[in-house]
Amino acid sequence: MGDHASCSGTRQTGGARMSGLVDGDARHRFACELDKNFSVIASAGSGKTRAITDRVVKIAKSPHAVDWLPQLVVVTYTNRAADEMQQRTRQQILEAHLSLDVVEAFNRAFFGTIHSFCMKLLAAHGHHLGLPANLELITDDDDVWNQFVQQYTTVGRSLSEGNRRVLLRFLQARQLMELARNAEIDLAAEEPSASCPDTSFAEVYRASESRAPDSIASAKAELKRWEKRWRDTDEFVAWPACATTSREFVRIWCEAFRPLRDWVNACALCVAAEVQRDYREFRLERGLVRYADQVALAGELMRLPDVAPRVRDKNYRVILDEAQDTDPQQFFVLLEVARPPEASGAWMDELSGSVRPRPGHFCMVGDFQQSIYRNPADLARYRELHELLVATGAAEELKFSVTFRLDTAQLEFVNATFGEILNNQDGQVAFVELSPRPEILLGQVIRLDFNCDIDRDLPELQRATLEARELAAWLSDTGLGKLRAESWRQVAILCPRKAWLRPLREALVEADLPVEVHSETDRVGESPAYAWLTALLAIMADPNAGYEIVGVLREIFGLSDDELHRFSEGFGARFQIAERSSGRGSVADTLNRLFRIREAIARQPLFSAVKEIVRTTQLRERLRSLPKEEFGDLNSELDELLSIAATAEARGLSLADFGQSLRANFYATRETHPSPRDAIQLITAHKAKGSEWHAVIVPFLTRDVRDAPPRYPRAIKDVETDEAHILFDRTDASQFDEKLKQIERQEMERLLYVALTRAKHTLVLAFDRQFFRNARGQFHRNSQISWLRAGDDECNCQVMAALSSEARECPETCLRQKSAPRERVSEHLGKRELGWVDDARRQGVRFVHTISPSKFAPEEETGFAERADVWIEIEPELRPPRIDGPATRYGLWWHEFVQKIPWHSQPDAWQATFDENVVDSPDPARSKREWKLLSEYVSANRDFFAGNIFAEMPFFWRMDEQKCLEGIVDLAVWRPAETKWFILDWKTNWIEREELDQLRAYYRPQIACYWKAVAELTKRPVAAGIYSTATGCFVPYGEKQLQQEWARLKTLVADQFAAETARVESDEVADSSGQLEFGEC
Incomplete structure (x- = not known):
C-alpha cells in the first residue's frame, strides 16, 4: 500500500488548496507553482506520491502541457513505484477529459528508476564514451570476475616499484583485488609522496604489564618476532594480532602502528582504485554493466563539454521521489540534466558563478527520517544538498507534516517518543512532528x-x-x-x-x-519457480553439465541420494542427457525423459521450447505441491517467467542465451508483491x-x-570528511x-x-x-x-x-x-496473471490481453525499447537492460527527429529542424543522405503530406472481450477532401531497393494491426504504407493484402499472438534476415 491511502475527503486533486491541513499551503505550492524548484521534506504517510501526481496533473492541465510532459522525468526507487505513479497520473488525466495531444504527450514522459534513466541517456549518447554496441546488466558477476582475475597479471601498476614491493609484503594481491570488487563506494586515491615510514615500537615494549601480564607479554613477544622478520627479511609479513584486550595497551599498540598502517592504507586505496577501474573496463569491453556502472557512465557523459549541452537541450523536468535513498553520483546526473544548455562545469563543484538548475526543472521529495538503505555518508550528502539548494536559491524548502495514515493514538505516541530519538545531534536527523488530518480517528x-x-x-x-x-x-x-x-x-x-x-x-x-x-526470499534465485526453470534451461543448453543435472534430479524430480549414487557407480559422467542412458530405474528413466525433451525442442523457437519444457517436466504441478504459505504464488511467478521468455524471443535470444540471462540475474533483488x-x-x-x-x-x-x-x-567512508579508509x-x-x-x-x-x-x-x-x-x-x-x-x-x-x-x-x-470509497488503482501493481491453458480457462473471461503491434517485428521492438511510447507497453521487469547497436541508435534518432518536424510549415522550416538535430545523429553522413532522399520524394509527390498531420498518434482499441490492441502510429494524415486516413511507419532498415518486397512482407503483420485499429476507431477508410529511409521509397500496402493479413491474425488466441510477436511473417524474409539489418527503431 502506498503512503497516501488514508486520504480524507477534504483532499482535492489537481493541486487545489486542501482545506483544514496545516501544511495545505505547502502542498498547494508544490502542485501549482510549476515554474519553481522545491525540496520537500515529507513525513511518514504524508501523501508524497499523491503530491507528485498532483504536480504532474497540473502540468497536464497547463497551457504548456504538450511541450512539458515529454520532458518530464519522474525518478523513483523501484519500477513498481514508478508504474504505480504513472498509472495513477494517467487515470487522473483521462478522468479530466484532456485532449488527445496531452495524452500523447504524457505517454512520452519518463517514469522509472535512476538506473533506467541513465540507460536512456547512454542509449542516445553512449557512443561518445566509446561504449560497445550492446550493454547488458549483470547482478551476478562471479564468472566475469574469475575471467578478469585469470587475465590480470600485474597488481599495483599505479605505484612505484619500491612502494609496490613493500605493500605486497603486508597485503596479498588477492586481498586487494577482492577489496576493489566488493567495495560499495568509488575508490579514488593517489600514491603517498613519502616512502614507507620506519616505525618505532619502543612505547609498546615499555608498556606496563600489570593489568594482564600473560596476554600483554604474549603480545609483546609476537610483536618482537614480527618486527625481526619485517626488518631482516623480504618475506611476506601479515599484520600481527594484538593478543590482549587491555584497553590501554591496545591504544598504545594502535598508536605505534598508525604511521605504518596509514601508509599501507593509502597505497592499498591507490591499488584498489586501479583494480576497480580496470575491472569496469573489462566488463565494458564485454558489454556488461552493473547498476553502479550505469550511473557512473551517465555521470561521465554529463562531464563531456560537447555532450552535456545536447542532453540539456531536451529541457528535462526532473521530479525525484525517495530522495533520501539517492547517492551523490545519482544526484549529480539529475542536477546536471536540469541545468540550462549554456551551463559549464558541474554545479556542485563550482557553486560560485556556476549556473544552477533551471526554475521548474528540479524538484525532490524525501524524508531524512526514513533513510534506511544507503551509506550514512550519502545521507549526510543529501542533507547538505537540501541545505545547499535552499541557501543558494536553487530550490525552496517545503514540509509536509500532515499524515494521512496514522490515527490519533499512534500520532501522539510517535510525537511523544521520537523527539528524543531523532534529535538532530551527532549526525542523527531531526524529527519532524506529525500533524493530524481532519476527521482523524482515535486509533x-x-x-x-x-x-x-x-x-x-x-x-x-x-x-x-x-x-x-x-x-x-x-x-x-x-x-x-x-x-x-x-x-x-x-x-x-x-x-x-x-x-x-x-x-x-x-x-x-x-x-x-x-x-x-x-x-x-530476497533474491529472485531463491524462488523455486525461478531456480528450477533456470536449472532446466541450463541442462538443455549443456547436456553434459553433470553437477546441474544431479541438482535437477534431486530438487525437481525428488530422486534420493541413494538412487543417484547407485546409478552413477562412482562415475559422475553418467549424468548426461546428450544421448540415451542405458539401464533401468527411476534415474535412467528420468534422464531419458530429459533427453527426449531436449531432442523435441531442438528446432523450436525459444518461447515454444520453454513452454514445452514446463509442460513435459510437469514443472507447474511440481511447484503447486510446495506450501503456498511459505513460497507464495509460484504459479504466477512461472507465468511471469514465460512472459519474459516470449519477450526474450522477440529480442532474438536463443534458449542458451535466455538461460544464461536468468542465471546472470540469479542474485538480483526480488520485489515483493501483495498477496x-x-x-x-x-x-x-x-x-x-x-x-x-x-x-x-x-x-x-x-x-x-x-x-x-x-x-x-x-572499505568505509568517513561521514564528516568523505574520505575512504580500509x-x-x-x-x-x-x-x-x-x-x-x-x-x-x-x-x-x-x-x-x-x-x-x-x-x-x-x-x-x-x-x-x-x-x-x-x-x-x-x-x-x-x-x-x-x-x-x-x-x-x-x-x-x-x-x-x-x-x-x-x-x-x-x-x-x-x-x-x-463507507470508504475503494480506489480503482491498487497501491501496488500485483503480480501479472498472464496464464495460458489451465489459467486461461479459469480467468479468461476476465483477463484482457493487451497486444502491441510493434512486437510483430522483434528487432524493431528492441530498437524501440528506449522510447517512451513502447516503455509504457512493456512491463518494467521485461524492459531490456541493454543498449542496442548502431542501427538501433540511428533508428531512435530518426524517429525523434521526424517527430519534431513542423509538417504544417514550409519546407525551409523542415530543413531548419534537420539542421538543429543532425548534430545528435550517431551517423550524420547517413542522416544527410537519407534526409535528402526524403526531401526529394516529398518534392516529387507534393500531395504526400496533404491534410491534417498527427505525429506519434497513440491508439488503444478493444478487439473483443479478451484482447486489446495498443500502439503508436508514427505518422497519421487525415485527408478531409477524401474523408480518409493515411498512416505511415518509418523504417530505417539498411537495405537495397531490390529488398523492398522482403521489407513489405516483414512488416505486413504490424501495419495490418495499425490499419485495422485506426479503421475501427475512426470508422473511416484507411490507406497504409511504410517509408524506407535507406532507399527513399514509399512502400504501400493494398487494402486486400491488409484484410487477408488481419483475417489471419485475428484468429490467433492470446498464446499464439504472443508467439507471433516473436516470429517473422514471411519465410522469404526469415531466410534472408542475415542480409537485412533489422535494427529499426
Whole structure:
C-alpha cells in the first residue's frame, strides 16, 4: 500500500488548496507553482506520491502541457513505484477529459528508476564514451570476475616499484583485488609522496604489564618476532594480532602502528582504485554493466563539454521521489540534466558563478527520517544538498507534516517518543512532528505484556518460539474486530531481521491463522519457480553439465541420494542427457525423459521450447505441491517467467542465451508483491517502508539485534570528511568502533521510526520484558526497546508504561472502513496473471490481453525499447537492460527527429529542424543522405503530406472481450477532401531497393494491426504504407493484402499472438534476415 491511502475527503486533486491541513499551503505550492524548484521534506504517510501526481496533473492541465510532459522525468526507487505513479497520473488525466495531444504527450514522459534513466541517456549518447554496441546488466558477476582475475597479471601498476614491493609484503594481491570488487563506494586515491615510514615500537615494549601480564607479554613477544622478520627479511609479513584486550595497551599498540598502517592504507586505496577501474573496463569491453556502472557512465557523459549541452537541450523536468535513498553520483546526473544548455562545469563543484538548475526543472521529495538503505555518508550528502539548494536559491524548502495514515493514538505516541530519538545531534536527523488530518480517528497503541515465566537459560531461539506462540494465541483470541482490521491481510508483523520471521510463521500456522511470509526470499534465485526453470534451461543448453543435472534430479524430480549414487557407480559422467542412458530405474528413466525433451525442442523457437519444457517436466504441478504459505504464488511467478521468455524471443535470444540471462540475474533483488490471500503479513521493517496496514504488531522488542560479523578487508567512508579508509582487521576497526556503532544505532532508530509509522488504526508493541535480558538482567543495547529509549529509567519509559494493555473495538472505525470509497488503482501493481491453458480457462473471461503491434517485428521492438511510447507497453521487469547497436541508435534518432518536424510549415522550416538535430545523429553522413532522399520524394509527390498531420498518434482499441490492441502510429494524415486516413511507419532498415518486397512482407503483420485499429476507431477508410529511409521509397500496402493479413491474425488466441510477436511473417524474409539489418527503431 502506498503512503497516501488514508486520504480524507477534504483532499482535492489537481493541486487545489486542501482545506483544514496545516501544511495545505505547502502542498498547494508544490502542485501549482510549476515554474519553481522545491525540496520537500515529507513525513511518514504524508501523501508524497499523491503530491507528485498532483504536480504532474497540473502540468497536464497547463497551457504548456504538450511541450512539458515529454520532458518530464519522474525518478523513483523501484519500477513498481514508478508504474504505480504513472498509472495513477494517467487515470487522473483521462478522468479530466484532456485532449488527445496531452495524452500523447504524457505517454512520452519518463517514469522509472535512476538506473533506467541513465540507460536512456547512454542509449542516445553512449557512443561518445566509446561504449560497445550492446550493454547488458549483470547482478551476478562471479564468472566475469574469475575471467578478469585469470587475465590480470600485474597488481599495483599505479605505484612505484619500491612502494609496490613493500605493500605486497603486508597485503596479498588477492586481498586487494577482492577489496576493489566488493567495495560499495568509488575508490579514488593517489600514491603517498613519502616512502614507507620506519616505525618505532619502543612505547609498546615499555608498556606496563600489570593489568594482564600473560596476554600483554604474549603480545609483546609476537610483536618482537614480527618486527625481526619485517626488518631482516623480504618475506611476506601479515599484520600481527594484538593478543590482549587491555584497553590501554591496545591504544598504545594502535598508536605505534598508525604511521605504518596509514601508509599501507593509502597505497592499498591507490591499488584498489586501479583494480576497480580496470575491472569496469573489462566488463565494458564485454558489454556488461552493473547498476553502479550505469550511473557512473551517465555521470561521465554529463562531464563531456560537447555532450552535456545536447542532453540539456531536451529541457528535462526532473521530479525525484525517495530522495533520501539517492547517492551523490545519482544526484549529480539529475542536477546536471536540469541545468540550462549554456551551463559549464558541474554545479556542485563550482557553486560560485556556476549556473544552477533551471526554475521548474528540479524538484525532490524525501524524508531524512526514513533513510534506511544507503551509506550514512550519502545521507549526510543529501542533507547538505537540501541545505545547499535552499541557501543558494536553487530550490525552496517545503514540509509536509500532515499524515494521512496514522490515527490519533499512534500520532501522539510517535510525537511523544521520537523527539528524543531523532534529535538532530551527532549526525542523527531531526524529527519532524506529525500533524493530524481532519476527521482523524482515535486509533490505539497497545502494550502487549506476556504472563508466562521464562527460563533465561533456554537458548534464544526457544525463547523466541515461546513468545511467538504467546503472540499467536493473543491474535487468535483478540480477533479482527479489536485489531480494527478489515481482514487478516490488513494485519502485519514487522521484524528488523528476516530470520526472526520463521518462528512467527510456525506459531501462526499452529494457531490455524493464515500467514504470508514476504521477506524470507530476497533474491529472485531463491524462488523455486525461478531456480528450477533456470536449472532446466541450463541442462538443455549443456547436456553434459553433470553437477546441474544431479541438482535437477534431486530438487525437481525428488530422486534420493541413494538412487543417484547407485546409478552413477562412482562415475559422475553418467549424468548426461546428450544421448540415451542405458539401464533401468527411476534415474535412467528420468534422464531419458530429459533427453527426449531436449531432442523435441531442438528446432523450436525459444518461447515454444520453454513452454514445452514446463509442460513435459510437469514443472507447474511440481511447484503447486510446495506450501503456498511459505513460497507464495509460484504459479504466477512461472507465468511471469514465460512472459519474459516470449519477450526474450522477440529480442532474438536463443534458449542458451535466455538461460544464461536468468542465471546472470540469479542474485538480483526480488520485489515483493501483495498477496491475494487473506493472510497475516510477515515482513521485515526494511521491506515495510512505503506500505501500510490497518494493524501492525512489532514483536521481540527486547531481543538483541545482531549483525553478521564484518568481512575484512573492507572499505568505509568517513561521514564528516568523505574520505575512504580500509579496515584490514578488527584492530583497524577499533579506532572507528564508536563511530561505526553510533552510525549503526542511528540507522536502526530510523528503521524503528519506519516500523512504528505503518499502522493506520492499531499499533501493538509486544513488550517481552523478561524474555531476552542479558546476563546482568538489563535490556540489550542493540534492541528495539533501547532504540525506543523505553527501557528501565529511560526517557520514554513512562510513555511505554502509560499505554493500554487491552485492544478494543471502535464502531466509528468500522463504519468509516465500510463507507470508504475503494480506489480503482491498487497501491501496488500485483503480480501479472498472464496464464495460458489451465489459467486461461479459469480467468479468461476476465483477463484482457493487451497486444502491441510493434512486437510483430522483434528487432524493431528492441530498437524501440528506449522510447517512451513502447516503455509504457512493456512491463518494467521485461524492459531490456541493454543498449542496442548502431542501427538501433540511428533508428531512435530518426524517429525523434521526424517527430519534431513542423509538417504544417514550409519546407525551409523542415530543413531548419534537420539542421538543429543532425548534430545528435550517431551517423550524420547517413542522416544527410537519407534526409535528402526524403526531401526529394516529398518534392516529387507534393500531395504526400496533404491534410491534417498527427505525429506519434497513440491508439488503444478493444478487439473483443479478451484482447486489446495498443500502439503508436508514427505518422497519421487525415485527408478531409477524401474523408480518409493515411498512416505511415518509418523504417530505417539498411537495405537495397531490390529488398523492398522482403521489407513489405516483414512488416505486413504490424501495419495490418495499425490499419485495422485506426479503421475501427475512426470508422473511416484507411490507406497504409511504410517509408524506407535507406532507399527513399514509399512502400504501400493494398487494402486486400491488409484484410487477408488481419483475417489471419485475428484468429490467433492470446498464446499464439504472443508467439507471433516473436516470429517473422514471411519465410522469404526469415531466410534472408542475415542480409537485412533489422535494427529499426
